Every structure is written in C-alpha cells, then in structure tokens.
Amino acid sequence: DIQMTQSPSTLSASVxxxxxxxxxxxxxxxxxxxxxxxxxxxxxxxxxxxxxxxxRGVPSRFSGSGSGTExxxxxxxxxxxxxxxxxxxxxxxxxxxxxxxxxxxxx
Amino acid sequence: xxQLLESGGGLVQPGGSLRLSCAASGLSFSNYAMSWVRQAxxxxxxxxxxxxxxxxGTYYADSVKGRFTMSRDNxxxxxxxxxxxxxxxxxxxxxxxKGGGDKYDSNGYYSGCLDSWGQGILVxxxx
Numbered sequence: 001d002i003q004m005t006q007s008p009s010t011l012s013a014s015v016x017x018x019x020x021x022x023x024x025x026x027x028x029x030x031x032x033x034x035x036x037x038x039x040x041x042x043x044x045x046x047x048x049x050x051x052x053x054x055x056r057g058v059p060s061r062f063s064g065s066g067s068g069t070e071x072x073x074x075x076x077x078x079x080x081x082x083x084x085x086x087x088x089x090x091x092x093x094x095x096x097x098x099x100x101x102x103x104x105x106x107x
Numbered sequence: 108x109x110q111l112l113e114s115g116g117g118l119v120q121p122g123g124s125l126r127l128s129c130a131a132s133g134l135s136f137s138n139y140a141m142s143w144v145r146q147a148x149x150x151x152x153x154x155x156x157x158x159x160x161x162x163x164g165t166y167y168a169d170s171v172k173g174r175f176t177m178s179r180d181n182x183x184x185x186x187x188x189x190x191x192x193x194x195x196x197x198x199x200x201x202x203x204x205k206g207g208g209d210k211y212d213s214n215g216y217y218s219g220c221l222d223s224w225g226q227g228i229l230v231x232x233x234x
Contacts, residue, residue, distance in 0.1 A: 032210065043225065049207060096154040
C-alpha cells in the first residue's frame with residue numbers, strides 16, 4: 001500500500017498568515033493527490049484535486065503543487081473560516097490512502 | 108446537485124453485524140466509483156472499501172478484509188456495506204463518497220478524488 005506522510009500534524013497561525021502543509025508519498029503517485037478540509041462534526045470537503053487544480057467554489061487563496069512523491073498545500077492569507085483539519089489523499093490506485101491530517105489552529 | 112445519504116448505523120455488540128446503505132441522487136450513478144471511508148472518534152480518515160463501478164473490482168483495507176463486503180445496486184443508485192464480526196476498533200463515523208470526474212479508470216469509470224460525501228453515519232461497537 002502507498003503510505004502518505006503529512007506534516008506538520010498541528011500548525012498554529014494567525015489570520016493573514018501564509019501557511020504550507022506538506023505531504024509525501026511512499027512511491028510515485030504522479031499527480032493523483034487531493035487535499036480535503038474537514039471541520040468538526042462535518043464531512044470532508046475537497047479543496048484541491050490532481051495536485052494543483054482548485055475545486056469549484058474554493059477561494060483562490062488555496063493552492064497546491066507537486067508531483068511524484070512530494071506535494072504541498074498553501075493558503076496564501078489565512079481567513080477565519082480556514083481553521084480546520086486538512087488531509088492529503090492519494091488516488092493513484094484504488095487502495096486510496098490518507099495522510100494523518102494537519103490541524104490548523106488559531107495562534 | 109449530488110446528494111449521498113447514509114443509513115443503517117447504530118449500536119451493535121462485538122461480533123455483531125450491520126448493513127450500511129448509501130443512496131445517491133443527482134448523478135449517473137453507474138458511471139462512478141464509490142467508496143466507504145471511516146473516521147474513528149478523534150482520529151483521521153481511513154478508506155474502508157472502494158467499488159470501481161459496474162462490473163469493476165472492489166477493494167478493501169486490510170483491517171476489514173474478510174469481514175466487510177461492499178456492493179452496489181445501480182438500479183437503486185445505492186451502495187451497501189455489510190459489516191460483520193464487528194470489533195470495538197470498528198467504532199467510527201462511516202462516510203460514503205463518490206469518485207470525481209478528474210480521473211477515468213481503464214473501464215471508463217470516474218475514479219478521481221472524492222468530490223462528494225454523505226453526512227456520515229455512526230457505528231458504535233460496544234457491549
């Protein structure tokens with residue numbers, strides 16, 4: 001199975017900050033990488049798919065990059081609504097795997 | 108608008124069984140891979156099973172292989188998850204999710220990112 005390693009596990013930041021979350025795959029997944037945002041008690045919501053494509057309706061302050069085994073999610077200027085937990089997920093194969101999550105907290 | 112509605116969860120004793128259902132609307136259901144993803148209390152997301160589409164394969168996490176069975180009824184736009192031999196560690200919110208149109212598999216089924224999710228259904232395994 002493909003292992004996904006996400007870092008950091010917790011990130012404290014302030015409104016207006018630029019933040020980056022990293023995800024590493026244990027083998028080449030091309031660009032089949034998605035990022036999800038999850039708020040407490042809610043289902044996850046995709047924000048980035050195919051490594052760098054912005055899901056419809058997601059603000060342009062979210063961006064993704066990378067291919068192969070190294071990927072990043074960047075939020076250019078944090079807004080109050082962005083504080084949540086973020087997960088990466090590979091879908092290169094049907095045995096999808098998720099990173100362990102990054103909790104983005106208000107500093 | 109795609110909607111996914113899970114049902115069938117609840118409290119069950121260790122060793123017991125349940126059948127979870129996920130009814131879909133707003134899509135050509137048979138064209139899409141569907142997945143079950145679970146989240147134990149306070150933990151991260153774990154893929155349980157994916158069905159790649161009508162006539163396609165079904166894939167399971169090692170943790171549930173041999174105990175859980177995923178199936179689909181395209182005439183009812185519904186996927187099911189039969190969960191047997193339940194353990195305390197199966198306690199979780201179970202979500203169904205739909206494969207996105209950003210990727211096609213070799214049979215032409217949409218197998219991309221999980222772009223629509225149900226609201227989740229809680230399964231609690233406890234005596």
